[in-house]
Amino acid sequence: MASTPLLDRISRELDKRRLEGRFRFTAPFQPDDGIIDCSTNSYLGLHANREVASEAARLANGKLNGSGASRLVATASELYNELEREIADWEDTEAALVFTSGYTTNVGILQALCTRSTEVFSDRLNHASLYDGIRLAGCRLNRYRHGDMADLRKRLAASDSTEKLIVTDTVFSMDGDRAPLEDIAQLAQTHGAMVMVDEAHATGMFGECGSGLVEATGTAAAINVRMGTLSKAIAGLGGYIAVSSLLRDFFVNFSRSLIYSTGLPHPVLAHNLAAIRHIRNRPDTASRVLQTSVLLRDDLKALGFDTRPSTTQIIPCITGDDHKAVALSEYLRDRGIIAPAIRPPTVPAGTARIRFSWSTLHTNDDRLRIVEGLRKWKQRHE
Ligand SMILES: Cc1ncc(COP(=O)(O)O)c(C=O)c1O
Incomplete structure (x- = not known):
């Protein structure tokens, strides 16, 4: 395709995103056998009900x-x-x-x-x-x-x-x-x-x-x-x-x-x-999710992660650095845990993070696997 000023700018902007560790892509399809999916906002598991x-x-x-x-x-x-x-x-x-x-x-x-x-x-x-x-x-x-x-x-x-x-x-x-x-x-x-x-x-x-x-x-x-x-x-x-x-x-x-x-x-x-x-x-289902999300949040804090002022089923785990957020998300994915890296401009600069969405479908074992994954990551990288 012939180069034009507009196409040139598009290429420059994408290169800049890559360099900053902020390049976005659509998430790959993930068959749900054996994975712990913390990426969906279906907090009550109703997509699978x-x-x-x-x-x-x-x-x-x-x-x-x-x-x-x-x-x-x-x-x-x-x-x-x-x-x-x-x-x-x-x-x-x-x-x-x-x-x-x-x-x-x-x-x-x-x-x-x-x-x-x-x-x-x-x-x-x-x-x-x-x-x-x-x-x-x-x-x-x-x-x-x-x-x-x-x-x-x-x-x-x-x-x-x-x-x-x-x-x-x-x-x-x-x-x-x-x-x-x-x-x-x-x-x-x-x-x-x-x-x-x-x-x-x-x-x-x-x-x-x-x-x-x-x-x-x-x-x-x-x-x-x-x-x-x-x-x-x-x-x-x-x-x-x-x-x-x-x-x-x-x-x-x-x-x-x-x-x-x-x-x-x-x-x-x-x-x-x-x-x-x-x-x-079934109005009591959500309160169970909120109660169990407290456990995961407390675990992350105990590992030394900043979880911001979260008090709900949405639990951020701050890495600060954009590249680090992507690397941690990939590390977790390799262990069957799907938790997206969220980077600027979606969140303010310096607050890149993993965003855990907690739901009724998550079990205590899932929580322990996530915590174990994060503990190992910390040992290796910090
Ligand atoms: C606070 C808030 N408002 C609105 C929206 C947009 O909703 P939808 O995904 O249904 O378009 C979102 C989606 O992420 C959101 O988080």
Whole structure:
């Protein structure tokens, strides 16, 4: 292919990534015999749950097709309405709206909500999809220090914007800690701000009904947009918001990622619905995962690894150096342990890490194998 200035830049950027130890690649397929998979966000093991699979098959009723058009144009699956009713009931909100992924939910919501006169107060460690939505909206961005309520308070007090929106992950995807939702709710009230939260890693994991950290902290009244994904603990695909009917109407009219994209396929809707009903019938499953994740986190700390402020099923194991994170991930892979290396720009420079996702499928023996692998690595490399 003939060289052009654009192709030259592409090659230079990839070379730079390789040199820095930050080259990304799509993960190879890994047959699951005998491996310990700590890479999936299917925290409740529902991707491998027979009851969910057979209920999903019943609901899908042999229809394996896609939905053919945007939801505003065609109602190809009756399961859409059923799924949204189920989510609204679970979250105890007037309405819910399902998008095709968590990413398109965040981008579509922020693009619709914010204009140039909106100021968004965003936790520095919020997920990239929230930042992409903010960027697309072209609104004012005010990033506060991670989880630092004094910093958020100061920034809100100094702002002269009339439209204020606070945005935060509830469980942070790379550090595994939780946002102080009670404080955020209070600050929002004091400063007349709207609140949007991303429950991607809390959906199915927190609260008596398992709907997320908003439920667990009793902050629903102060939170205007509760977003969740159907791709992680629910182990399907899609994103949703649980909102008032007014906001649902607004997003149906103004969220471009909903309006201009085809809806989810029928079997995916069937899985999502079956999985949510399964979670609602067994609300204690998640607490067992959270309890056993404490053991792994304590083991890593005892080995001298920094696990950041994690208090959930997401357990980072900091290496700091990017190359070291890749080498450790490969070392573990050779021992049948799949745990991804996460490097900048996904995480801040100097905080490269292995990210362990703990789930119901992990056993005590798995934990001991992981700890043994890490101990040997430490002996060899430090
Ligand atoms: C906090 C957070 N929000 C949103 C998303 C996007 O969700 P999805 O993977 O369903 O597109 C992710 C995915 O990694 C996430 O971690």
